[in-house]
Amino acid sequence: MRSTSVVAAIATFFLCGEAAVAQRGMGGTQIKAGEVCPPGTTEVRPRNCMAPEIAAPSILDYRPKSTLVVPAHMVKMAKYPAIDFHGHPQGLLGTAEGLASLGAALDSLNVRMMVSADNMSGERLKSTIASVNASPKMKDRVRILAGISFQNVGPGWAEKAIAQLEADVAAGAVGVGEIGKGLGLSTRKPDGSRLKIDDPALDPIWDACARLRLPVFIHTADPEEFFKPLDYSNERWLEQALFPQRRYPQDRFPSFDELMTERNNLFRRHPKTTFVAAHMGWQANDLAKLGKLLDELPNVYTEIGAVLYDIGRQPHGAHDFFVKYQNRLLFGKDSFQPPEYPYYWRVLETRDEYFDYYRGYHAFWKLYGIDLPDSVLQKVYFRNALKITPRLPREGWPGGR
Numbered sequence: 001m002r003s004t005s006v007v008a009a010i011a012t013f014f015l016c017g018e019a020a021v022a023q024r025g026m027g028g029t030q031i032k033a034g035e036v037c038p039p040g041t042t043e044v045r046p047r048n049c050m051a052p053e054i055a056a057p058s059i060l061d062y063r064p065k066s067t068l069v070v071p072a073h074m075v076k077m078a079k080y081p082a083i084d085f086h087g088h089p090q091g092l093l094g095t096a097e098g099l100a101s102l103g104a105a106l107d108s109l110n111v112r113m114m115v116s117a118d119n120m121s122g123e124r125l126k127s128t129i130a131s132v133n134a135s136p137k138m139k140d141r142v143r144i145l146a147g148i149s150f151q152n153v154g155p156g157w158a159e160k161a162i163a164q165l166e167a168d169v170a171a172g173a174v175g176v177g178e179i180g181k182g183l184g185l186s187t188r189k190p191d192g193s194r195l196k197i198d199d200p201a202l203d204p205i206w207d208a209c210a211r212l213r214l215p216v217f218i219h220t221a222d223p224e225e226f227f228k229p230l231d232y233s234n235e236r237w238l239e240q241a242l243f244p245q246r247r248y249p250q251d252r253f254p255s256f257d258e259l260m261t262e263r264n265n266l267f268r269r270h271p272k273t274t275f276v277a278a279h280m281g282w283q284a285n286d287l288a289k290l291g292k293l294l295d296e297l298p299n300v301y302t303e304i305g306a307v308l309y310d311i312g313r314q315p316h317g318a319h320d321f322f323v324k325y326q327n328r329l330l331f332g333k334d335s336f337q338p339p340e341y342p343y344y345w346r347v348l349e350t351r352d353e354y355f356d357y358y359r360g361y362h363a364f365w366k367l368y369g370i371d372l373p374d375s376v377l378q379k380v381y382f383r384n385a386l387k388i389t390p391r392l393p394r395e396g397w398p399g400g401r
């Protein structure tokens, strides 16, 4: 009897709760299964939508402070010396003062080497390399990728591009890149048609990269959400609202899938050429798909810059992925903002939970550490870059596996 009355009491309590909601929620809206709540309301009980009693803030102004108390380990310097394979040093390579400030910033982060991915070629490449070589402190800490111009692709283009690439390698370039997203998205052929990433006219240059042992660092497309309708279900709504040039309306641009297909065709057609897909190929939000690509094509590597928000929101899956593909991943940062590097160290090296990302408009969620083993960290930080780039200075890196 007693237990029956407890059940009755609990039932009464919940019924009262429901009754209170129903009362409070006058204006509350009932929806059918599968329907979403009308704008300005949220589902407070199954199929019952309610509006807040006070005006809701915009997503710009809502900045809740986490009340979660958990251990926090800030990591200022990488555990092992790192190679930033996706460097954009913003003009710092051209002068002694610039190089000194770059060196000081890299020292404070334990980034031992920056690979500049600014598409340099010809005289600009030569003068930049001369400037780096004149710096006793930085001459072994900066290396340069050569750019390829995709203007006027047609008869005679490949011979000229290969000759320029050979000259750039003779001047000291260590690889190619970064091949920008313009290839695929916007670059046109002389007849006005879109230059596809897998256009056969480009084949000779990729074969030349294999012959010259140059890794090709390539950025294809952008996050898939940039290609999708800009509605309130779009995960990158805020970013696209802030930066309209990041939207790729589908009446004017190829689709994300089309670009991925062209890119993968390119990788597949040149098995002797080493490709490094920037930004985890924009597939860090679908690691199974990225893993399939890496399984199929042993000539493909990938770089982890600017997708930390995807790595750090799936700590278990990302941990397993990094361990499984530990020979195929390279550290890179992209935008050179020294205060942002420690977020990478923290995600890769710690088990910290639920901490902020550095750029709120990319990701409104928190990050978790993926706690990589030391041997994997070493590969991601420097070993894999050394392995695929024979022209990088080889002295002075930590030994062991």
Ligand SMILES: [Zn+2]
Binding pocket: 086, 088, 117, 178, 219, 334
């Ligand atoms: Zn870049």
